[in-house]
Amino acid sequence: MGDLADLTILDAGDGLRAGDFSSADLLEAVTRRAAVTEAHLHAYLTLDHEGAAQAAEAADASFAKGEDRGLLQGIPIALKDNMCTRGIETTASSRILDGWKPPYDATVVTRLREAGAVITGKTNLDEFAMGSSTENSAYGPTRNPWNTDKVPGGSSGGSAVTTAVGSAFGSLGSDTGGSVRQPAALTGVVGMKPTYGIVSRYGLIAFASSLDQIGPFSRSVADSVAMLDVISGFDPRDATSINAPVPNFGGSLDRGVAGLKIGVVTEFMGEGIDPHVITATRAMADRLAGAGAEVVEATLPSVEYALSAYYLIAPAECSSNLARFDGIRFGHRTQVEGTTEEMMAHTRAEGFGPEVIRRILLGTYALSAGYYDAFYGQAQKVRTLVRNDFTAAYGHVDVLISPTTPTTAFSVGEKAADPIAMYYSDLCTIPSNLAGDPAISVPIGLDDAGLPVGFQVMAPSLGEEVMYQVAAEVERLAGFTERALLATSTVVAP
Numbered sequence: 001m002g003d004l005a006d007l008t009i010l011d012a013g014d015g016l017r018a019g020d021f022s023s024a025d026l027l028e029a030v031t032r033r034a035a036v037t038e039a040h041l042h043a044y045l046t047l048d049h050e051g052a053a054q055a056a057e058a059a060d061a062s063f064a065k066g067e068d069r070g071l072l073q074g075i076p077i078a079l080k081d082n083m084c085t086r087g088i089e090t091t092a093s094s095r096i097l098d099g100w101k102p103p104y105d106a107t108v109v110t111r112l113r114e115a116g117a118v119i120t121g122k123t124n125l126d127e128f129a130m131g132s133s134t135e136n137s138a139y140g141p142t143r144n145p146w147n148t149d150k151v152p153g154g155s156s157g158g159s160a161v162t163t164a165v166g167s168a169f170g171s172l173g174s175d176t177g178g179s180v181r182q183p184a185a186l187t188g189v190v191g192m193k194p195t196y197g198i199v200s201r202y203g204l205i206a207f208a209s210s211l212d213q214i215g216p217f218s219r220s221v222a223d224s225v226a227m228l229d230v231i232s233g234f235d236p237r238d239a240t241s242i243n244a245p246v247p248n249f250g251g252s253l254d255r256g257v258a259g260l261k262i263g264v265v266t267e268f269m270g271e272g273i274d275p276h277v278i279t280a281t282r283a284m285a286d287r288l289a290g291a292g293a294e295v296v297e298a299t300l301p302s303v304e305y306a307l308s309a310y311y312l313i314a315p316a317e318c319s320s321n322l323a324r325f326d327g328i329r330f331g332h333r334t335q336v337e338g339t340t341e342e343m344m345a346h347t348r349a350e351g352f353g354p355e356v357i358r359r360i361l362l363g364t365y366a367l368s369a370g371y372y373d374a375f376y377g378q379a380q381k382v383r384t385l386v387r388n389d390f391t392a393a394y395g396h397v398d399v400l401i402s403p404t405t406p407t408t409a410f411s412v413g414e415k416a417a418d419p420i421a422m423y424y425s426d427l428c429t430i431p432s433n434l435a436g437d438p439a440i441s442v443p444i445g446l447d448d449a450g451l452p453v454g455f456q457v458m459a460p461s462l463g464e465e466v467m468y469q470v471a472a473e474v475e476r477l478a479g480f481t482e483r484a485l486l487a488t489s490t491v492v493a494p
């Protein structure tokens with residue numbers, strides 16, 4: 001057997017139940033892996049050695065007593081550092097929250113703990129989840145394990161990398177416009193954004209509340225199902241939580257795609273998308289047809305305005321959400337003396353990085369009297385049009401497919417000075433956030449430079465079961481998962 005850190009969650013679970021190894025062994029394996037990879041990649045901001053060791057011990061004690069709380073019991077999982085963890089520093093990669101220890105756990109964290117998962121630590125992100133490269137972190141960038149001159153994507157770049165290299169077996173990220181799917185694509189792992197409202201946002205540091213959803217990173221589609229099963233479900237502490245039983249996400253994983261109708265999104269197969277990415281996507285679409293699906297062209301005419309609408313709605317919501325960071329209630333407070341107003345202004349100027357300030361300014365402007373209708377109001381109308389486009393498309397196809405990202409991983413620094421170029425990274429992912437629908441990125445191969453290519457499967461609201469059904473077939477056809485593991489661990493190992 002190879003290194004334990006390279007197992008999927010399901011295989012690790014089989015080994016735990018067969019008594020081949022313990023949760024403490026799994027934790028040791030990921031800790032050893034992190035000791036090698038962190039110096040090159042900087043995926044973690046905090047490693048909670050003590051808490052993780054206790055959780056692993058508790059999981060092993062449960063197994064010994066014959067208690068089984070499901071597929072995540074004893075499995076080391078990493079969390080993006082914008083999810084509150086009681087007593088463990090939670091920074092959202094911002095100076096303004098430097099040293100802040102939340103007094104409570106986010107609901108997803110509570111659910112993971114109740115399921116017996118072992119939380120390894122907190123991972124790096126673009127400050128407050130604003131970005132597509134994990135370069136906007138106040139604590140320094142995370143790098144791509146496939147080529148350390150490249151970005152891992154973002155904003156959940158740290159979480160993506162822990163799963164890619166085996167410094168965790170899976171991880172959670174948040175996806176407001178693509179922040180789980182885009183870094184998953186760029187690092188060669190599976191990343192999914194659930195239907196809005198099926199995973200609680202309680203304890204997730206809010207960026208844009210009408211778009212934010214927490215989702216899992218994993219090394220296989222089946223692992224993604226196992227994680228979503230644990231973190232989803234009604235939570236009275238999130239006012240937007242759907243009060244209904246969650247669908248059977250994994251019910252059709254083995255069913256194949258025969259009889260399904262799959263639409264290739266025309267708008268994401270042309271201008272603005274790298275020709276190599278288009279070729280790889282088209283080849284997979286053909287293979288899905290070969291596997292028995294009916295593959296047709298589908299059009300979402302309003303998506304050409306989706307990016308613009310997102311960059312009004314998300315900043316508008318963030319300008320309101322981030323008003324709470326005022327030097328009084330959380331984290332950093334300026335040393336500069338003055339009136340309360342001056343204290344707040346200095347605290348915010350010192351605490352927020354340039355991208356966060358840009359978003360707050362944009363959002364405040366878009367919401368101001370006299371401009372509200374022209375900007376925010378208009379963007380909301382576009383959001384409705386995008387949602388209507390999806391509804392119309394799902395009137396004749398079961399799922400939609402597209403590239404996850406316009407390009408494979410780009411170089412560190414390449415887009416840092418050009419916000420608009422950076423914003424384009426989320427061209428293909430943002431529409432699902434505007435619509436509130438589920439979508440997943442599955443790795444399908446490597447480009448000529450040896451960098452992973454992601455393939456996106458989108459489904460209607462609460463359509464996770466059919467989304468996972470198609471994703472599982474894509475995974476089988478691509479046969480990529482094991483290569484990703486091998487390649488990433490050799491790239492970074494000495």
Ligand code: GLN
Nearest residue numbers: 129130131176177178179
């Ligand atoms: N890259 C997008 C942005 O910067 C999406 C971020 C996210 O999904 N959190 O807003």
